[in-house]
Amino acid sequence: MLAELGLFLLILACVVSIAAAAASAWGIRQENAFLTGLWRPAGRFAAAAVLASSAILWHAFLTDDFSVAYVADNSNTGLEAVYKFAAFWGGHEGSMLLWVLLIALWAAAAGLVRLREEPDGDALFMARLQSVMLAVTGLLGLFLVTTSNPFARNLPLVPVEGRDLNPILQDVGMILHPPVLFMGYAGLALCFAAACALLWSRRWSRTPVRFMFISSVTTWIFLTAGNALGSWWAYTELGWGGWWFWDPVENASFIPWLGVSALLHALILARRRGQLKRLSVALALACFACCLLGTFIVRSGMMQSVHAFASDPSRGAALLAVSVIILLPAFALYALRVQECCAETETALSREDMLLTAGVFLTVAACAAVLFGTVYPLFYELIAGRSLTVGAPYFNQFFAPMAIAAAVLIGLTQALRTGRPAAALVCAAASLALGAAAALLTDPRSHVMTFAASASALWLVLTTLAGLLPGARRLGCAAVIAHLGIAVTMAGAIGVSQYESEALVRMDAGAGRPLAGVVFVNRGFYPVNTRSYFGEAAYIEVLRAGDESLLTTLQPMRQTFVASGMQMSAAGIGHGFLRDYYVSMGNQLSKTEWLVRLSVKPLASWIWAGALFMMLAGALVLVRVRRGARADCAKPGEKA
Numbered sequence: 001m002l003a004e005l006g007l008f009l010l011i012l013a014c015v016v017s018i019a020a021a022a023a024s025a026w027g028i029r030q031e032n033a034f035l036t037g038l039w040r041p042a043g044r045f046a047a048a049a050v051l052a053s054s055a056i057l058w059h060a061f062l063t064d065d066f067s068v069a070y071v072a073d074n075s076n077t078g079l080e081a082v083y084k085f086a087a088f089w090g091g092h093e094g095s096m097l098l099w100v101l102l103i104a105l106w107a108a109a110a111g112l113v114r115l116r117e118e119p120d121g122d123a124l125f126m127a128r129l130q131s132v133m134l135a136v137t138g139l140l141g142l143f144l145v146t147t148s149n150p151f152a153r154n155l156p157l158v159p160v161e162g163r164d165l166n167p168i169l170q171d172v173g174m175i176l177h178p179p180v181l182f183m184g185y186a187g188l189a190l191c192f193a194a195a196c197a198l199l200w201s202r203r204w205s206r207t208p209v210r211f212m213f214i215s216s217v218t219t220w221i222f223l224t225a226g227n228a229l230g231s232w233w234a235y236t237e238l239g240w241g242g243w244w245f246w247d248p249v250e251n252a253s254f255i256p257w258l259g260v261s262a263l264l265h266a267l268i269l270a271r272r273r274g275q276l277k278r279l280s281v282a283l284a285l286a287c288f289a290c291c292l293l294g295t296f297i298v299r300s301g302m303m304q305s306v307h308a309f310a311s312d313p314s315r316g317a318a319l320l321a322v323s324v325i326i327l328l329p330a331f332a333l334y335a336l337r338v339q340e341c342c343a344e345t346e347t348a349l350s351r352e353d354m355l356l357t358a359g360v361f362l363t364v365a366a367c368a369a370v371l372f373g374t375v376y377p378l379f380y381e382l383i384a385g386r387s388l389t390v391g392a393p394y395f396n397q398f399f400a401p402m403a404i405a406a407a408v409l410i411g412l413t414q415a416l417r418t419g420r421p422a423a424a425l426v427c428a429a430a431s432l433a434l435g436a437a438a439a440l441l442t443d444p445r446s447h448v449m450t451f452a453a454s455a456s457a458l459w460l461v462l463t464t465l466a467g468l469l470p471g472a473r474r475l476g477c478a479a480v481i482a483h484l485g486i487a488v489t490m491a492g493a494i495g496v497s498q499y500e501s502e503a504l505v506r507m508d509a510g511a512g513r514p515l516a517g518v519v520f521v522n523r524g525f526y527p528v529n530t531r532s533y534f535g536e537a538a539y540i541e542v543l544r545a546g547d548e549s550l551l552t553t554l555q556p557m558r559q560t561f562v563a564s565g566m567q568m569s570a571a572g573i574g575h576g577f578l579r580d581y582y583v584s585m586g587n588q589l590s591k592t593e594w595l596v597r598l599s600v601k602p603l604a605s606w607i608w609a610g611a612l613f614m615m616l617a618g619a620l621v622l623v624r625v626r627r628g629a630r631a632d633c634a635k636p637g638e639k640a
Contacts, residue, residue, distance in 0.1 A: 245392065
């Protein structure tokens with residue numbers, strides 16, 4: 001009966017959400033205070049109902065209730081409790097329920113915020129926003145209960161054992177990555193609702209714009225964390241050693257991140273100069289549209305990926321229909337109201353603002369390039385009837401130069417801000433010289449790309465530090481940390497892409513292989529046996545090539561999962577400040593030999609260290625805003 005109760009609560013939340021959204025919208029139109037205020041109890045009830053429904057599904061996982069089909073498909077009795085908990089979002093139905101839950105909770109939390117009273121405050125802003133959020137919650141919930149019921153029963157034939165959670169997902173990254181990323185997706189819904197409420201009001205006012213800015217910063221933090229955790233998961237779990245593959249599903253989360261990055265910068269100019277207001281609203285709508293498109297890509301089965309949740313075209317069609325129902329009124333509202341809403345006077349742009357504007361458009365162009373490369377194969381197949389793959393070379397060809405150009409623009413903006421032309425010239429000369437040295441005195445894969453990327457990253461670092469000199473117009477703490485984070489991530493990407501050393505070798509006990517100044521020595525294999533899997537592990541020492549001193553020990557494993565028989569490689573990784581040592585086991589070649597991939601990855605850990613810097617910068621912006629700073633005091637995050 002618990003599963004039926006969970007489904008009933010989910011249906012009830014959908015009905016209440018849609019009904020309350022319509023009632024609140026009608027109440028706003030008719031100036032009826034009772035109907036307008038229905039969003040408050042309805043939003044809290046919807047959040048509580050979806051939370052209770054989710055708790056019931058968690059209970060089914062933790063008690064091995066295989067009468068629930070979703071539990072039987074994604075768990076078994078041998079699965080560790082922590083993975084049973086994470087299996088909630090291990091498949092299509094549960095991950096959609098998680099998203100609906102987080103949207104409902106974001107809406108409920110937003111309803112508790114007491115908006116600061118502004119001279120031009122909009123008393124109905126929250127009612128309009130909540131009406132949109134309730135509609136989004138209800139429509140996505142309706143898709144869930146009609147096409148993807150997570151409480152469907154296996155009656156009358158209840159299996160004795162479940163199929164197990166996908167072995168790829170049995171990793172700590174699986175516990176953290178999806179909920180963090182879905183927090184970002186739910187935040188995109190809130191930004192979307194704030195933009196709709198702004199257009200609905202017919203005027204540009206401080207309260208909704210400030211709310212949109214805070215929501216965007218919070219969303220950007222979660223999307224940054226989600227993308228970083230997904231990259232880390234791929235690096236540590238999949239065994240191939242890469243940190244970004246330009247997979248369609250990876251792109252589905254990266255595209256909104258780029259869009260929100262552009263949105264934050266556009267909102268800074270909109271709040272400070274009255275510029276880019278139309279673009280700010282359009283980006284808030286478009287980011288959520290890209291999120292829905294990404295959800296469609298992941299769940300329609302039209303693009304294959306190890307990250308994909310489902311492969312049912314009928315579900316994809318239903319999700320596409322729901323997305324159109326959500327987005328079409330919003331973009332129609334934009335077309336009808338944006339001129340009236342954004343008609344206020346704009347002030348002149350300074351040189352710094354012009355560069356910031358160029359950065360916004362460059363980020364939008366990068367977002368468009370990734371979006372085009374991701375969806376083009378889909379449209380090509382629909383039109384031509386043949387499959388087509390757009391791989392990493394396309395994305396690297398377009399995105400890498402755009403990232404370099406963005407770093408140069410940020411550095412130019414900072415150089416202008418310091419007000420010291422001599423310091424800017426010194427920074428430029430030093431970055432060009434050091435970039436040239438990095439390219440010419442080492443052996444990278446591409447001298448041109450190494451020079452351009454290294455010089456731009458150094459330019460970004462030096463101009464950031466120049467802003468801290470005595471007498472210079474100082475950047476805010478958040479801007480300094482964010483810009484350093486971008487440079488650190490760029491350095492990590494340069495190190496891995498241009499200087500990685502790799503070898504695929506046959507190894508038995510006692511074998512050694514020199515690589516990039518170290519020697520990998522296999523001291524032997526030993527069996528591994530757990531509740532979920534069994535297999536073979538290697539004990540590999542990494543020695544310095546000169547004196548054979550021990551640097552680290554690695555223990556890669558080749559696992560065979562009991563329930564599914566699926567084999568996985570769990571990499572052995574030695575993380576270091578300057579380089580990572582990476583070993584993964586392939587197939588067994590004989591009784592004593594295994595195929596082993598050895599890698600030395602310079603600066604690999606810097607990729608994720610930079611993401612931590614960026615998240616910290618976003619948190620500092622929120623702290624500053626929380627302390628009641630004035631609208632233009634968002635400057636610490638202006639160029640983050």
